[in-house]
Amino acid sequence: MVALNRYMVNVxxxxxxxxxxxxxxxxxxxxxxxxxxxxxxxxxTAKLLELEVEAENEEHAKKITDAMxxxxxxxxxxxxxxxxxVTSGNK
Amino acid sequence: MKIAxxxxxxxxxxxxTLHILKNIxxxxxxxxxxxxxxxxxxxxxxLPGGFSYGDYLRGGVIAAFSPVMKQVKDMARSGKPVLGIxxxxxxxxxAGLLPGALMTNISLKFVCRWTKxxxxxxxxxxxxxxxxxxxLNMPIAHHQGRFFVGEEExxxxxxxxxxxxxxxxxxxxxxxxxxPNGSLQNIAGVCxxxxxxxxxxxxxERSSEPELSPYLSGDGLLIFRSMLNQLKRA
Numbered sequence: 533m534v535a536l537n538r539y540m541v542n543v544x545x546x547x548x549x550x551x552x553x554x555x556x557x558x559x560x561x562x563x564x565x566x567x568x569x570x571x572x573x574x575x576x577t578a579k580l581l582e583l584e585v586e587a588e589n590e591e592h593a594k595k596i597t598d599a600m601x602x603x604x605x606x607x608x609x610x611x612x613x614x615x616x617x618v619t620s621g622n623k
Numbered sequence: 624m625k626i627a628x629x630x631x632x633x634x635x636x637x638x639x640t641l642h643i644l645k646n647i648x649x650x651x652x653x654x655x656x657x658x659x660x661x662x663x664x665x666x667x668x669x670l671p672g673g674f675s676y677g678d679y680l681r682g683g684v685i686a687a688f689s690p691v692m693k694q695v696k697d698m699a700r701s702g703k704p705v706l707g708i709x710x711x712x713x714x715x716x717x718a719g720l721l722p723g724a725l726m727t728n729i730s731l732k733f734v735c736r737w738t739k740x741x742x743x744x745x746x747x748x749x750x751x752x753x754x755x756x757x758x759l760n761m762p763i764a765h766h767q768g769r770f771f772v773g774e775e776e777x778x779x780x781x782x783x784x785x786x787x788x789x790x791x792x793x794x795x796x797x798x799x800x801x802x803p804n805g806s807l808q809n810i811a812g813v814c815x816x817x818x819x820x821x822x823x824x825x826x827x828e829r830s831s832e833p834e835l836s837p838y839l840s841g842d843g844l845l846i847f848r849s850m851l852n853q854l855k856r857a
Contacts, residue, residue, distance in 0.1 A: 547726075551771065554729050554805075579680075605684055605717060610724040611771055 536586040537621055539593040544615040545607045546578035553577055581606070590618045624854055626652040627665040629695070629711075631686040636672035636708065640828045644669075647831060648847055655691060662694035666854050667704040667748075670695070670711025672764070672826060682725060682767040683713030692718050702857075704748035704850050705820045709765055712812070712822030721813055721822045722780060723772040728765070729805025735764040737837065738803055740811055740825055741791040744784045747818040748853040749846045758795055759842035761825035763803055763811075768824040770806040770813070780813060788812035788823050819853075 547553045556575040564572045587593035597616050601607060607614040626644055630637045637654055644652040655662065662668060675686035686692070692714070699705045699720050707715035715721045728734055740761050742753040753759070772780065780786050788811040792801040797809040804824070812823025827843030830836050 551726075552729070552805075554727065554731050558731060604688065606680070608681065608684075608717070608724045610722075610773065610776075611726060612724075 534588050536588060539585050539587055539590060539621050540619045541583040541585045541593055541597050542617045542619055543581040543583060543597065543601060543606060544578050544617075545581070545612050546576060546615070547611055548613055551611050590621060593618050624650060624851070625665050626650055626850075627655045627659075627662055627668045628652055629657060629659075629668060629670050629691055630654050631657045631673070631675035631689060631714075633675040633677055634671055634673035634710070636710075636826065636828060640669055640671045640708070643828050643831045643844070643847060647844065648851065650851065657686065657689040657691045659691045659694065662691070662698060665698070665703075667850055668695050668698050668706070670705070670707040670714050671828070672709030672711060675710055675714065678710075678767065681713075681717070683710060683715075683717040686710075686714045687717035687719075696720065699815070699820045702817065702819050704853055706749055706846070706850065707820075707822035708826055708828065709763075709768075709824055712824055713767065715820060715822045720820050721815060722776055722785070723770055723813065725767050725824070726769040726771055727767050728769055728803075733764070733766040734768070734803050735762070736803065737762045738811070738825055739791050739793065739795075739801065740823075741789045741795055741797075743786050743789055744814075746784055747787055747814045747821050747849075749814075749821040749849050750787060752849040752852055753845050756795070758791060759830075759845065760836060760838045760840050761827060761830045761843055763825045765804070765824055768804040768806065770810040770824075772807065777807065783816060785813050785816065786810055787814050787821060788825070 555577045560575040790809040814821045827846040830843035
Protein backbone atom coordinates (compact mmCIF):
# COMPACT_ATOMS: atom_id res chain seq x y z
CA MET A 533 0.00 0.00 0.00
CA VAL A 534 1.35 3.42 -0.95
CA ALA A 535 1.74 5.84 1.94
CA LEU A 536 -0.27 9.00 1.45
CA ASN A 537 1.09 12.45 2.10
CA ARG A 538 -0.86 15.62 2.68
CA TYR A 539 -0.54 18.46 0.17
CA MET A 540 -1.76 22.05 0.14
CA VAL A 541 -3.60 22.61 -3.12
CA ASN A 542 -4.90 25.97 -4.31
CA VAL A 543 -7.86 26.02 -6.67
CA UNK A 544 -8.40 29.39 -8.33
CA UNK A 545 -11.71 29.90 -10.15
CA UNK A 546 -11.75 32.87 -12.49
CA UNK A 547 -13.79 34.11 -15.43
CA UNK A 548 -12.47 33.20 -18.88
CA UNK A 549 -10.46 36.06 -20.43
CA UNK A 550 -13.29 37.21 -22.71
CA UNK A 551 -15.92 37.14 -19.96
CA UNK A 552 -16.43 40.50 -18.26
CA UNK A 553 -15.51 40.75 -14.60
CA UNK A 554 -17.54 43.69 -13.21
CA UNK A 555 -16.03 43.31 -9.73
CA UNK A 556 -12.50 43.66 -11.10
CA UNK A 557 -13.59 46.59 -13.28
CA UNK A 558 -15.11 48.37 -10.27
CA UNK A 559 -12.05 47.81 -8.07
CA UNK A 560 -9.84 49.22 -10.84
CA UNK A 561 -12.07 52.18 -11.71
CA UNK A 562 -13.49 53.25 -8.36
CA UNK A 563 -10.75 52.31 -5.92
CA UNK A 564 -7.41 52.21 -7.70
CA UNK A 565 -7.66 54.77 -10.53
CA UNK A 566 -9.73 57.24 -8.50
CA UNK A 567 -7.12 57.15 -5.75
CA UNK A 568 -4.14 57.67 -7.97
CA UNK A 569 -2.96 54.12 -8.68
CA UNK A 570 -3.10 54.88 -12.39
CA UNK A 571 -0.24 52.47 -13.07
CA UNK A 572 -2.69 49.58 -12.56
CA UNK A 573 -4.13 48.79 -15.96
CA UNK A 574 -6.27 45.74 -15.32
CA UNK A 575 -7.84 43.85 -12.42
CA UNK A 576 -9.41 40.41 -12.59
CA THR A 577 -11.01 38.90 -9.50
CA ALA A 578 -11.16 35.20 -8.71
CA LYS A 579 -12.31 32.80 -6.02
CA LEU A 580 -9.65 30.83 -4.13
CA LEU A 581 -10.24 27.46 -2.49
CA GLU A 582 -7.39 26.23 -0.29
CA LEU A 583 -7.53 22.46 0.00
CA GLU A 584 -5.58 19.95 2.03
CA VAL A 585 -5.41 16.84 -0.11
CA GLU A 586 -4.15 13.36 0.72
CA ALA A 587 -2.30 11.90 -2.24
CA GLU A 588 0.65 9.74 -3.23
CA ASN A 589 2.69 12.64 -4.59
CA GLU A 590 2.31 16.18 -5.97
CA GLU A 591 1.35 15.01 -9.41
CA HIS A 592 -1.30 12.71 -7.98
CA ALA A 593 -2.64 15.52 -5.74
CA LYS A 594 -3.05 17.74 -8.78
CA LYS A 595 -4.64 14.98 -10.85
CA ILE A 596 -7.31 13.98 -8.32
CA THR A 597 -8.10 17.63 -7.54
CA ASP A 598 -8.54 18.34 -11.23
CA ALA A 599 -10.89 15.37 -11.63
CA MET A 600 -12.87 16.42 -8.57
CA UNK A 601 -13.23 20.01 -9.83
CA UNK A 602 -14.70 18.71 -13.07
CA UNK A 603 -16.95 16.08 -11.48
CA UNK A 604 -18.41 18.41 -8.85
CA UNK A 605 -18.62 21.47 -11.10
CA UNK A 606 -16.39 23.48 -8.81
CA UNK A 607 -16.30 25.85 -11.78
CA UNK A 608 -18.83 26.38 -14.57
CA UNK A 609 -16.90 25.52 -17.75
CA UNK A 610 -19.13 27.82 -19.83
CA UNK A 611 -17.70 30.93 -18.23
CA UNK A 612 -14.87 29.99 -15.89
CA UNK A 613 -11.39 28.56 -15.75
CA UNK A 614 -9.96 26.55 -12.89
CA UNK A 615 -6.23 26.80 -12.10
CA UNK A 616 -4.81 24.20 -9.74
CA UNK A 617 -1.48 24.62 -7.96
CA VAL A 618 0.09 22.30 -5.43
CA THR A 619 1.76 24.76 -3.04
CA SER A 620 3.39 22.49 -0.48
CA GLY A 621 3.66 18.94 0.78
CA ASN A 622 3.57 17.88 4.43
CA LYS A 623 5.03 14.44 4.82
CA MET B 624 -52.37 15.03 -11.63
CA LYS B 625 -49.78 15.82 -8.98
CA ILE B 626 -46.99 18.40 -8.92
CA ALA B 627 -43.78 18.29 -6.85
CA UNK B 628 -42.35 21.56 -5.54
CA UNK B 629 -38.79 20.80 -4.42
CA UNK B 630 -37.42 22.31 -1.24
CA UNK B 631 -33.68 22.71 -0.64
CA UNK B 632 -32.03 24.17 2.45
CA UNK B 633 -32.43 27.90 1.71
CA UNK B 634 -35.38 27.71 -0.71
CA UNK B 635 -37.81 30.53 0.08
CA UNK B 636 -40.38 30.65 -2.71
CA UNK B 637 -41.60 27.08 -2.24
CA UNK B 638 -44.72 28.01 -0.27
CA UNK B 639 -45.67 30.82 -2.65
CA THR B 640 -45.48 28.33 -5.52
CA LEU B 641 -47.49 25.75 -3.58
CA HIS B 642 -50.11 28.42 -2.80
CA ILE B 643 -50.62 29.21 -6.48
CA LEU B 644 -50.91 25.53 -7.40
CA LYS B 645 -53.21 24.47 -4.56
CA ASN B 646 -55.28 27.56 -3.76
CA ILE B 647 -55.51 29.35 -7.10
CA UNK B 648 -55.31 26.52 -9.63
CA UNK B 649 -56.78 23.85 -7.32
CA UNK B 650 -54.13 21.30 -8.32
CA UNK B 651 -52.75 18.54 -6.11
CA UNK B 652 -49.18 19.47 -5.16
CA UNK B 653 -46.63 18.68 -2.46
CA UNK B 654 -43.51 20.27 -1.05
CA UNK B 655 -40.76 17.69 -1.54
CA UNK B 656 -37.61 17.82 0.63
CA UNK B 657 -34.33 17.60 -1.30
CA UNK B 658 -33.47 14.20 0.19
CA UNK B 659 -36.55 12.62 -1.42
CA UNK B 660 -35.40 9.55 -3.34
CA UNK B 661 -38.55 8.93 -5.38
CA UNK B 662 -40.64 11.31 -7.51
CA UNK B 663 -42.37 8.65 -9.60
CA UNK B 664 -45.81 9.66 -8.33
CA UNK B 665 -45.44 13.22 -9.67
CA UNK B 666 -46.33 14.42 -13.16
CA UNK B 667 -44.24 17.58 -13.07
CA UNK B 668 -41.62 19.25 -10.89
CA UNK B 669 -41.10 22.89 -10.01
CA LEU B 670 -37.79 24.06 -8.51
CA PRO B 671 -38.62 27.31 -6.70
CA GLY B 672 -36.55 30.38 -5.96
CA GLY B 673 -34.44 31.11 -2.92
CA PHE B 674 -30.82 30.83 -1.87
CA SER B 675 -30.13 27.12 -1.65
CA TYR B 676 -27.03 26.47 0.47
CA GLY B 677 -26.54 30.23 0.80
CA ASP B 678 -25.45 30.48 -2.85
CA TYR B 679 -22.06 29.22 -1.61
CA LEU B 680 -19.52 28.62 -4.37
CA ARG B 681 -22.11 29.61 -6.99
CA GLY B 682 -25.91 29.88 -7.00
CA GLY B 683 -27.48 26.44 -7.46
CA VAL B 684 -24.34 24.31 -7.74
CA ILE B 685 -24.55 22.53 -4.38
CA ALA B 686 -28.28 21.85 -4.72
CA ALA B 687 -27.62 20.38 -8.16
CA PHE B 688 -25.97 17.45 -6.37
CA SER B 689 -28.92 16.82 -4.01
CA PRO B 690 -30.49 13.33 -4.09
CA VAL B 691 -33.77 14.70 -5.46
CA MET B 692 -31.98 16.00 -8.56
CA LYS B 693 -31.41 12.47 -9.80
CA GLN B 694 -35.17 12.10 -9.79
CA VAL B 695 -35.67 15.48 -11.45
CA LYS B 696 -33.23 14.41 -14.19
CA ASP B 697 -35.21 11.22 -14.72
CA MET B 698 -38.43 13.24 -14.99
CA ALA B 699 -36.81 15.60 -17.48
CA ARG B 700 -35.53 12.68 -19.57
CA SER B 701 -38.95 11.04 -19.61
CA GLY B 702 -40.52 14.23 -20.98
CA LYS B 703 -42.31 15.41 -17.84
CA PRO B 704 -42.52 19.19 -17.38
CA VAL B 705 -39.77 20.64 -15.16
CA LEU B 706 -39.67 24.35 -14.30
CA GLY B 707 -36.87 26.23 -12.54
CA ILE B 708 -37.67 29.67 -11.16
CA UNK B 709 -34.78 31.99 -10.20
CA UNK B 710 -32.59 29.79 -7.93
CA UNK B 711 -34.42 26.83 -9.48
CA UNK B 712 -33.20 28.02 -12.90
CA UNK B 713 -29.64 28.21 -11.52
CA UNK B 714 -29.97 24.66 -10.18
CA UNK B 715 -31.20 23.32 -13.54
CA UNK B 716 -28.25 24.99 -15.30
CA UNK B 717 -25.76 23.58 -12.80
CA ALA B 718 -27.37 20.15 -13.10
CA GLY B 719 -26.78 20.26 -16.85
CA LEU B 720 -30.48 20.18 -17.70
CA LEU B 721 -30.37 23.65 -19.23
CA PRO B 722 -27.55 25.37 -21.14
CA GLY B 723 -25.45 28.36 -20.14
CA ALA B 724 -24.40 30.03 -16.94
CA LEU B 725 -26.01 32.53 -14.57
CA MET B 726 -23.37 34.99 -13.45
CA THR B 727 -23.35 37.85 -10.95
CA ASN B 728 -25.43 40.80 -12.20
CA ILE B 729 -23.37 43.27 -14.21
CA SER B 730 -24.23 45.99 -11.64
CA LEU B 731 -22.92 43.70 -8.85
CA LYS B 732 -26.16 44.56 -7.02
CA PHE B 733 -29.09 42.47 -5.92
CA VAL B 734 -31.84 43.66 -8.26
CA CYS B 735 -35.46 43.49 -7.12
CA ARG B 736 -37.98 45.05 -9.52
CA TRP B 737 -40.75 44.39 -12.02
CA THR B 738 -39.72 43.53 -15.55
CA LYS B 739 -41.46 43.12 -18.87
CA UNK B 740 -40.95 39.72 -20.40
CA UNK B 741 -41.44 38.97 -24.07
CA UNK B 742 -42.57 35.45 -24.94
CA UNK B 743 -40.15 34.33 -27.65
CA UNK B 744 -41.65 30.88 -28.16
CA UNK B 745 -44.81 29.07 -27.11
CA UNK B 746 -43.46 25.62 -27.98
CA UNK B 747 -42.62 24.73 -24.36
CA UNK B 748 -44.54 22.96 -21.60
CA UNK B 749 -44.75 26.28 -19.76
CA UNK B 750 -45.61 28.77 -22.53
CA UNK B 751 -48.07 26.89 -24.74
CA UNK B 752 -50.99 29.13 -23.66
CA UNK B 753 -49.00 32.34 -24.26
CA UNK B 754 -48.97 34.26 -27.53
CA UNK B 755 -45.54 34.48 -29.16
CA UNK B 756 -44.45 38.12 -28.96
CA UNK B 757 -46.79 38.95 -26.08
CA UNK B 758 -45.45 40.74 -23.01
CA LEU B 759 -45.92 39.56 -19.44
CA ASN B 760 -45.26 41.57 -16.27
CA MET B 761 -43.16 39.65 -13.75
CA PRO B 762 -40.82 40.66 -10.92
CA ILE B 763 -37.21 39.63 -10.52
CA ALA B 764 -35.19 39.41 -7.28
CA HIS B 765 -31.68 38.08 -7.70
CA HIS B 766 -27.95 38.69 -7.50
CA GLN B 767 -26.77 36.05 -9.98
CA GLY B 768 -29.04 36.23 -13.02
CA ARG B 769 -26.79 37.38 -15.86
CA PHE B 770 -27.35 34.69 -18.46
CA PHE B 771 -24.37 33.83 -20.62
CA VAL B 772 -23.49 31.23 -23.23
CA GLY B 773 -20.69 30.99 -25.76
CA GLU B 774 -21.19 32.27 -29.29
CA GLU B 775 -21.76 28.88 -30.90
CA GLU B 776 -24.16 27.74 -28.20
CA UNK B 777 -26.09 31.01 -28.49
CA UNK B 778 -26.57 30.47 -32.22
CA UNK B 779 -27.76 26.95 -31.52
CA UNK B 780 -30.22 28.20 -28.89
CA UNK B 781 -31.65 30.80 -31.26
CA UNK B 782 -31.85 28.40 -34.21
CA UNK B 783 -33.61 25.74 -32.17
CA UNK B 784 -36.01 28.21 -30.50
CA UNK B 785 -34.65 27.60 -27.02
CA UNK B 786 -34.66 31.25 -25.98
CA UNK B 787 -38.09 31.52 -24.37
CA UNK B 788 -38.19 34.80 -22.41
CA UNK B 789 -36.45 38.15 -23.03
CA UNK B 790 -36.40 41.36 -21.01
CA UNK B 791 -37.99 44.17 -23.08
CA UNK B 792 -39.26 47.74 -22.71
CA UNK B 793 -42.88 48.86 -22.93
CA UNK B 794 -42.73 48.70 -26.73
CA UNK B 795 -41.38 45.15 -26.69
CA UNK B 796 -37.85 46.16 -27.70
CA UNK B 797 -34.79 44.51 -26.12
CA UNK B 798 -33.06 47.67 -24.92
CA UNK B 799 -30.08 47.98 -22.58
CA UNK B 800 -32.28 49.86 -20.10
CA UNK B 801 -34.81 47.01 -20.04
CA UNK B 802 -32.06 44.50 -19.26
CA PRO B 803 -31.89 44.38 -15.45
CA ASN B 804 -28.76 42.25 -15.01
CA GLY B 805 -26.64 42.37 -18.17
CA SER B 806 -27.89 39.08 -19.59
CA LEU B 807 -26.62 38.23 -23.05
CA GLN B 808 -29.17 39.46 -25.63
CA ASN B 809 -31.60 40.28 -22.75
CA ILE B 810 -32.24 36.55 -22.23
CA ALA B 811 -34.42 35.91 -19.16
CA GLY B 812 -35.27 32.25 -19.69
CA VAL B 813 -34.44 29.23 -21.86
CA CYS B 814 -35.61 25.68 -22.41
CA UNK B 815 -34.00 22.35 -23.30
CA UNK B 816 -34.15 21.00 -26.86
CA UNK B 817 -37.38 19.11 -26.17
CA UNK B 818 -39.13 22.08 -24.53
CA UNK B 819 -40.22 20.21 -21.39
CA UNK B 820 -37.54 21.76 -19.16
CA UNK B 821 -37.76 25.55 -18.75
CA UNK B 822 -35.87 27.96 -16.54
CA UNK B 823 -36.40 31.67 -15.96
CA UNK B 824 -35.10 34.27 -13.53
CA UNK B 825 -38.42 36.20 -13.10
CA UNK B 826 -41.01 34.93 -10.64
CA UNK B 827 -44.33 33.77 -12.13
CA GLU B 828 -45.55 32.71 -8.67
CA ARG B 829 -45.23 36.31 -7.46
CA SER B 830 -47.26 37.61 -10.39
CA SER B 831 -50.11 35.12 -10.58
CA GLU B 832 -52.62 37.19 -8.62
CA PRO B 833 -53.75 40.73 -9.55
CA GLU B 834 -53.58 41.76 -5.88
CA LEU B 835 -49.80 41.30 -5.95
CA SER B 836 -49.18 43.18 -9.20
CA PRO B 837 -48.88 46.95 -9.68
CA TYR B 838 -50.32 46.25 -13.13
CA LEU B 839 -53.27 44.42 -11.56
CA SER B 840 -52.46 41.48 -13.82
CA GLY B 841 -52.01 37.79 -13.11
CA ASP B 842 -49.60 37.21 -15.98
CA GLY B 843 -47.49 34.62 -14.19
CA LEU B 844 -50.46 32.30 -13.94
CA LEU B 845 -50.15 31.64 -17.69
CA ILE B 846 -46.91 29.77 -17.03
CA PHE B 847 -48.55 27.38 -14.57
CA ARG B 848 -51.73 27.06 -16.64
CA SER B 849 -49.60 26.13 -19.66
CA MET B 850 -48.05 23.32 -17.59
CA LEU B 851 -51.51 22.00 -16.68
CA ASN B 852 -52.58 22.28 -20.32
CA GLN B 853 -49.53 20.25 -21.33
CA LEU B 854 -50.32 17.58 -18.74
CA LYS B 855 -53.96 17.38 -19.87
CA ARG B 856 -52.89 16.97 -23.48
CA ALA B 857 -50.43 14.22 -22.47
